[in-house]
Amino acid sequence: MAEPASTATSPLPPPPAPTAAAAPVPAVAPPGTLALTFDDGPHPDSTPALLDALTATGHHATFFLCGAQAERHPDLVRALDRAGMAIANHTWSHPSLPGLPHPVVHDEIHRTNHVLTELTGRPPVLFRPPYGATDPAVARIAADAGLTETLWDVDPRDWDGTAPAEIVAVLATARPGDTVLLHDHGNRNTVTALPAVLAALTARGLRSAALPH
Numbered sequence: 001m002a003e004p005a006s007t008a009t010s011p012l013p014p015p016p017a018p019t020a021a022a023a024p025v026p027a028v029a030p031p032g033t034l035a036l037t038f039d040d041g042p043h044p045d046s047t048p049a050l051l052d053a054l055t056a057t058g059h060h061a062t063f064f065l066c067g068a069q070a071e072r073h074p075d076l077v078r079a080l081d082r083a084g085m086a087i088a089n090h091t092w093s094h095p096s097l098p099g100l101p102h103p104v105v106h107d108e109i110h111r112t113n114h115v116l117t118e119l120t121g122r123p124p125v126l127f128r129p130p131y132g133a134t135d136p137a138v139a140r141i142a143a144d145a146g147l148t149e150t151l152w153d154v155d156p157r158d159w160d161g162t163a164p165a166e167i168v169a170v171l172a173t174a175r176p177g178d179t180v181l182l183h184d185h186g187n188r189n190t191v192t193a194l195p196a197v198l199a200a201l202t203a204r205g206l207r208s209a210a211l212p213h
Contacts, residue, residue, distance in 0.1 A: 033209035034178045034201070036061040037152065039090055039128060041184030042069055042076035049191045050184055055083050057198045059208040063184060064090035064128040064150075067112030070119060077119045086210035087116055088126035089147055098135040105141050113145055126150045126211060150211065152181040159183045164193035171197050176206060 036054075041047050041063055054061055063080050065087060070077045081087055091097070091108040100108075109127065117123045127147035129138055134149060142149050156162055156170035167182075167189065174180055182190055201208060 032176055033207045034174050034176055034180060035211050036180050036182060036197075036208040037064060037088075037128070037150075037211070038062070038182050038184035038190075039064045039130075040069070040094065041065055042073045042080065043184055043186045044073060044076065045186035046184050046188070046191050047073070047076045047080070050194055051079060051083055051085070053191075053194045053198060054085070054208070057195075057202065059198050059201070060084055060086070060210040061208055062086035062088055062126065062211045064088045064126070065112070065116065066090050066094050067092035067108075067115045070112070071115050074119050077116070081120045084210065086126065086212075087120050087124055088128065088150070088211070089113055089116065089124045089142075089145075090128050091130055094130045096131050096133045097129050097138045098133050102137060102141065105138055106145075109142055109145050109147070113147075150179070153178040155181045158187060158190045158193070159185075162189060164189050164196070167193035168196045168200060172200055179211070 036059070038050060038061060042065060050061075063085055065077065067089075077087065089109060089112045092111045093108065095108065097105050097108065113123055123146060125146065125148060127142045127145070127149050128151065129142075129149065132151050139149050154171065154174045156167040158167050162170075171180060184190070198208070
């Protein structure tokens with residue numbers, strides 16, 4: 001599955017061709033919950049609104065942050081951490097990792113670990129490769145950095161201009177234990193959809209929980 005090209009203000013590159021379906025997710029939410037996860041942030045055009053919606057309803061989520069964005073917006077990282085959201089590693093600059101020289105992959109992962117540790121006071125333990133693109137070498141480098149590679153079960157393609165109502169409809173099919181892929185790169189459709197998504201989860205007796213971190 002692919003992830004999005006950035007908005008005009010985001011540093012992320014265009015996505016490569018879509019990859020195969022995501023593998024099973026090693027990190028899972030507690031029983032009776034599912035896990036909303038947000039990739040590519042933090043971003044001033046989306047992170048504050050996403051955080052407000054989550055905290056107003058008592059839901060928690062996992063934010064897979066790009067190191068360059070975290071360095072650019074440290075106050076947003078600290079706000080997420082203070083609110084009890086899980087902070088996880090999504091590389092420094094969001095490249096597709098398979099095929100890159102191993103020292104480059106190492107730097108993308110370890111540089112992000114360093115800045116997130118500096119900002120939160122503890123190292124991240126979860127890692128999501130950009131675009132869900134991984135291979136044994138990437139997985140090994142992440143594991144050597146103390147990270148568990150974590151993909152997803154449900155993808156409403158919010159990165160691809162999906163309308164808010166469609167995002168809500170796709171997430172209505174999510175089941176307890178699922179990990180949901182969403183994005184925090186300034187996309188207003190995701191921001192608009194989230195309150196309705198959270199209300200629907202609450203009506204179903206489900207909670208979004210942060211993945212173990």
